[in-house]
Structures are given as structure tokens and as C-alpha cells.
Amino acid sequence: MPFIAATLTNAPFSWNPVDDLNQLFTYQFMRSAYLAATATAIVAGVVGYFVVLRGLSFAGHSLSLMGFAGATGARVAGVDPLVGLLVVDGAGALLIGALARRPRGRDVVVGIVLTGTLGLGLLFLRLSRAGEALPVLVGDVLGISATEVTIVEAAAAVIVVLVAVAFRPLLLSSLDEEVAEARGVPTRAMSLLLLLLLAATTAVATPIVGVLLTFSLLVAPAATASLISGRPPVAVGLSIALGVLYIWIGLGVSYWVDMPPSVFVTAMAFAVYVGARTAETFAAWRAAAPSRPAAA
Amino acid sequence: MVRSHVTWNLVDDWHQLVQYDFMRHALLAGGIAAVLCGAVGCFVVLRGLSFATDTLTHVGFAGASGAVVIGLSPVAGLLGLTALMAVALGALEQRLRGRDVVIGMILVLTLGLGLFFLRLYRGYSNETYALLFGSILALSPRDVVVVAVGAAIALAALAAIFRPLLFASLDEQLAEARGVPVRAVATAFLLVLAVAVTAATQVIGALLAVALLIAPGATAQRLTTRPAAWLLLSVAVALGVTWTGLALALWQPYPASFFITSLSTLTYLAVRLVTAGAGLSRLRPAMRPAPAAEG
Numbered sequence: 001m002p003f004i005a006a007t008l009t010n011a012p013f014s015w016n017p018v019d020d021l022n023q024l025f026t027y028q029f030m031r032s033a034y035l036a037a038t039a040t041a042i043v044a045g046v047v048g049y050f051v052v053l054r055g056l057s058f059a060g061h062s063l064s065l066m067g068f069a070g071a072t073g074a075r076v077a078g079v080d081p082l083v084g085l086l087v088v089d090g091a092g093a094l095l096i097g098a099l100a101r102r103p104r105g106r107d108v109v110v111g112i113v114l115t116g117t118l119g120l121g122l123l124f125l126r127l128s129r130a131g132e133a134l135p136v137l138v139g140d141v142l143g144i145s146a147t148e149v150t151i152v153e154a155a156a157a158v159i160v161v162l163v164a165v166a167f168r169p170l171l172l173s174s175l176d177e178e179v180a181e182a183r184g185v186p187t188r189a190m191s192l193l194l195l196l197l198l199a200a201t202t203a204v205a206t207p208i209v210g211v212l213l214t215f216s217l218l219v220a221p222a223a224t225a226s227l228i229s230g231r232p233p234v235a236v237g238l239s240i241a242l243g244v245l246y247i248w249i250g251l252g253v254s255y256w257v258d259m260p261p262s263v264f265v266t267a268m269a270f271a272v273y274v275g276a277r278t279a280e281t282f283a284a285w286r287a288a289a290p291s292r293p294a295a296a
Numbered sequence: 297m298v299r300s301h302v303t304w305n306l307v308d309d310w311h312q313l314v315q316y317d318f319m320r321h322a323l324l325a326g327g328i329a330a331v332l333c334g335a336v337g338c339f340v341v342l343r344g345l346s347f348a349t350d351t352l353t354h355v356g357f358a359g360a361s362g363a364v365v366i367g368l369s370p371v372a373g374l375l376g377l378t379a380l381m382a383v384a385l386g387a388l389e390q391r392l393r394g395r396d397v398v399i400g401m402i403l404v405l406t407l408g409l410g411l412f413f414l415r416l417y418r419g420y421s422n423e424t425y426a427l428l429f430g431s432i433l434a435l436s437p438r439d440v441v442v443v444a445v446g447a448a449i450a451l452a453a454l455a456a457i458f459r460p461l462l463f464a465s466l467d468e469q470l471a472e473a474r475g476v477p478v479r480a481v482a483t484a485f486l487l488v489l490a491v492a493v494t495a496a497t498q499v500i501g502a503l504l505a506v507a508l509l510i511a512p513g514a515t516a517q518r519l520t521t522r523p524a525a526w527l528l529l530s531v532a533v534a535l536g537v538t539w540t541g542l543a544l545a546l547w548q549p550y551p552a553s554f555f556i557t558s559l560s561t562l563t564y565l566a567v568r569l570v571t572a573g574a575g576l577s578r579l580r581p582a583m584r585p586a587p588a589a590e591g
Contacts, residue, residue: 057400058347065503099568107396108514111346112564115507119557122429122504123550138411212407219400226397259415266408273401 024255033141033251036152037261040205041217041243043156046163047201048222048243049236050194053174057219058107059096062114063199064214066092067206069121071136075128082151085203092117093199097192138260139210141251148207155204159197166193171232209247213262217243220269227276242272313543321435322552325443326538329495330508332447334534335454336492337513338527339485342465347396348385348486350506351403352493355381357502358410360427365416370427371442374497378490386483430501430553432542443495450491457484462523499538500553508534511560518571533563 025031051060067085074084095113100106163170173180173187174194181187198218205214221242225235246268250261257264314320340349356374363373381402388398414424426434435443454461464471464478472478489509496505516529541556548555 052397052400055396057396057403058350061347061350061400061403068503107344107346108341108510111350111506111510112514112561114350115504115511115557116561118503119507119554119561122557123554126551126554212411215400216404216407219397220404223397223401260411263408263412263415266404266411270401270405270408 024252029141029144030251030255032144032146032149034248036144036149036208037141037247037251038244039149039153039156040208040214041221041247042240043159043201044205044214044217045221045225045240045243046160046236047194047197048218049225049232049239050163050170050174051198051218052222052226053171054191054194056194056198058110059195060198060202060218061215062096062110062117063089063092064202064206064211064218065114066117066121067202067211067214068136069117069124070203071206071211072121072124072128076124081207082203085206086200088117089199089203090196093195094192097195101188136206137211138262139206139208139213141208141254141261144208152204152208155200159200159204162193162197166190170194210260210262213265216262216266216269217247220266220273221246224269224273224276227273227280242269309543313546318433318435319542319546321437321440322432322542323539325435325440326432326499326542327535328440328444328447329492329499330534330538331531332450332492333496333508334512334531335451335527336489337509337511337534338516338530339461339465339513340489340509341513341517343482343485345489346506346510347399349489349493349509351399351406352378352381352385352490353497353502353505354403354406354410356493356497356505357427358406358413360497360502361410361413361417361424364423365413370423371494371498375446375490375494378493379487382486382490383483386479386486426501427497428501428503429551430497430499430504432499432552433545435498439498443498446491447495450488450495453484454488457481457488461485500556504553504557507557507560508538511564512537515560515564515567518567533560537563 025034048060051057066088070085070088071081072084073088074081077084092113096106096110099113100109169180169185170190170193172183173185173190177187180190201218202214205217209217222235222239224242225238229235229238246265247261249268250265253259253264254261314323340346356378359373359375359377360370361373362377363370385399385402417424460471460476460481461484463474464476464481468478492509493505496508499505500507512530512533513526515533516526519529520526537556537559541552541554541559544550544555545552
């Protein structure tokens, strides 16, 4: 499985940023990779905000892993990976929505649907005789065509517009389901809509960045952003910005270092999250400190 | 492998099944892992630890590939890192309740680490495939012994903490008030879970290990409200799907892990359909955590 650095005879990394940037964007595939990955990070940042808000991390993880069955299944059926991903992720989201009507006990259903699809993925992997599981898991940033860039950008635009249109009811039903219901928000429809948007996001993202990074881009930027700001529009903006930043740096570093971008993105995302948590804890401790002597 | 043909003579089939060494090893190790996972799975479902369990399987993958990179045995890395993570989760558990994003972030880190070790190990290989999807038909006698010893210790530990664990899982606040060391019990259970994850990974692989740890317990929960019956039923389901899956893999050219995961999913879905039809489902709430314990 070739990664970026291994396949190129690129100029060594210099400490001159202008030279490095010129070097980075010399190749068409790098420009395509940046365009497609940016669109992916934006849509993952938006949908990820609701994933974190509603405690859907496990569902996000499962739907992105289901992409494994989608991509290998598409190989067996001889169709475009995106078709296989949309079918499997869509079916998975509907099944989770149908079997787990209430949040309680949902994680069991998610886990079972996940394992069922992973088993199928293994079957498809065997049937397709391609043998290689790794490209599906880590994505293939080198092989992104101009058509794929267009598809990802169009799909990302549609998903972002849908979230923007349904933003208020989605937010209200995520924050307080009972109040939302009392105000006439169709909470069940919103919950299903979110699962379907999540499925569409993972389906679009998986061919670009792979199964593992899809999940990381869904959860990590949004989790950090929600820690930093309690105001939804700010948090969504921050979540997008962090995701785009991670993937830009990750792609850039993997141009020179022979490792998939996922490695750098996950390490960075975790470090920033821990930093944000530490800062939050410290701030809470400082805010609480003055009251302690009075209480004693 | 010589393919034999399935007949309607069950005795003949059984003889076919056990005539190969690798098949006897697989049935034995798979059976032991299934018993452990079935028993542990009840508490995974009761305590709402599906996501944590899934994360532990990925931790196991990172541990095993990391151990290979530094020249240790994969099992050592698998068990070492999952046990370490189990202790960490145990320390965090009180604050984790309902905050699945923290587990999600641990998973993000773990996925990256696993990939990093995989890359250091110079890419894709048969070992990686075995780790991800299991290698039950290639277990050595030594592997079987390792699984058996680990499972025996873990089952003994589970038996020792069974009553306080059940009490704490059903109503944590009441258990705490009665002097049950809730946090110690939770951590002890997570350590048992780490051993179960290790055993399941050996048998059906890191990606699919959750199949044996969630589905049997969830299936049994829909059928009974009595703890002992639940435990036995869950073990029976896990054992049933594992052995059936292995037998199918001998006669069909598809991987055993595929049959085991599919069978456990289908069993769950079938039981759900049946219990939804019959009035059985109204009996269920008795074996659920008390609302107060959910926090």
C-alpha cells in the first residue's frame, strides 16, 4: 500500500515555507486531494457537531466502519464505491433508527448492526479476491480523480445546506427533546434525518480519507469545539476550522513523511482535545478557588 | 484444506468435523472464548458498555501490532494494552456515564496508533489480516492453552465478583449505600472484559470481536428476566453461533468469522422479531438498570 511520500521523488523538506508550498502543490493529485479533503472536513465538522451533541459517537463510528462493507461490496458488485457506501450506510442508519427508537439501549443495537456489517465486509473482501483491506481503511488520497472532487464538493454542499435549513429544529430536539416536542418539532423525523445525514457524510468521506479518518474527523473537531464554545454557531464554525486545519497539516506532513495522513490527524486531534480539556478544567478550578476559603 | 461434504448423518458430520487437528483446536479455543464472552457480554449489555467494548477491541489491535513492532508476542501487547485501557476507563467511568464522546476521543487516538504501528511494521501482511479478521483455523496447541488459562482466570474472577457486580449494575446508588465497593467492582469487571476481548480477538479478530461480546448478551436479555438464566442463555447463544460458524466454515469456502458474526446478528434480529410479536417483551424491564443508576 503506497502512501504519498513513498511513491514520489519529491524535493526534501526545506525550512522555506514558500518553496515548500510550491512543492506541495506541484502535482495535480495533491491539489485534488486538498480540495476533496477540505470538502470532507467541512461536512464532517458540521454533522459532527450534532453527533457530539446527541451522543452519537458510537453510531458515527459504526457507520464509518460499515463503509468497509460498502466499499468491498461495491468491488464485488462491480459498481462505484460511492454507490456501495450509500446503500450500506443508508441501510445501516435506517436499521439503527428502526431498532433503537429511544436512546436507551441504542448502543447495543448499534454494536450488533456494526458487527453484522463487518462480517459482510469480510465476506465481500474474500469474494472480491482483492485481498487488501488497508486501502479501504486508510483511504486512497493519491487516486482522487477530478470527477470525485466534483462529487464530494457537490455532496458536501447539499449536506451542509440541509443542515443549515434544519438547523434550529435539529438543535432544539438535540438539546431538549421534550421541549422540542411540546413546540411541535417532529423529533423522531429529526433524529432519523440526522442519522441519514451521518450516513451520507460517511459514505462521501470514506473513499477520500478512509474509514478510520472519517470517524476521527466526525468526532474530534466537534468534541474540541464544543468544549471551547457553548454557543452553537460558534462551535460549528470552530469545528469546521479545526477539521480543515488538521487535514491540511496531515496531508502536508504525509507528503514528506512516509505515513498515512490519518496518523498525524488523529495524533493532532487528540492532543488539541486534551489541551482544551486541561484548559477547561484549569479554568473551572480557578473559578471555584476563591469560594473555597469562604466555605472552609 | 480438503473439503468434505456435509451429509444428513450427524454422526458422520461430527467425525468429519473433529478429524483434523486444526479443527479440534478451533472448536476448543472458540468454545472457551465463547463461554467467557457470553458471560461477560451480559454485563456489557447491562452496564451499557458496548462502545467501550468496541473501543477495547481497537485498543487490542494497536497493542498487538505495537508488540510485533518492538518484537514481543502479539498476545502480550493485546492483553497489556487492553488491560491498561481497562484500568483507565475504570478510573474515568463515573465521569464517562452518558459522555460517549470521551470514549470516542480515546478511540480516535487508538485508531491512529494502530495505523502507526502497522506502518512501522511495513504495511500489510498475513499477520495483520489474522489480527483484524481472526485466525481460528490456524491456532497452535500453545494458543489454545493461552486462551484456556486466560479464560479460566477471567471466569473465576467474574464468579468472585458476580453478586456485587450484578447489584451495582442494576442499581448503583443502592449498591453504594449498602457498602458495595462500586468503583473497584467496575474496574475488576473491565479487567475481565480486557481478557475476554483478547480471547475473542484470537478467535474472530479485532474488527469482529464485538460480535461475541454484545449480541449473545443482548439476545438473552430479550428472552428472560432471571440473572442466572440470562447468563446461561447468553453463554449458550455464544457457544452455538461459534461452533455452528466453525462447522459451516469447514464445508463452505467462506471465513469462519463471517459465519460467526452473521449468525450472532441474525439470532438477535430473529429473537427481536419473535419477542416483539409475542408478549414477552413486556417482561423485559425487570432486567434493566434502575433509572437512577443511569445518571
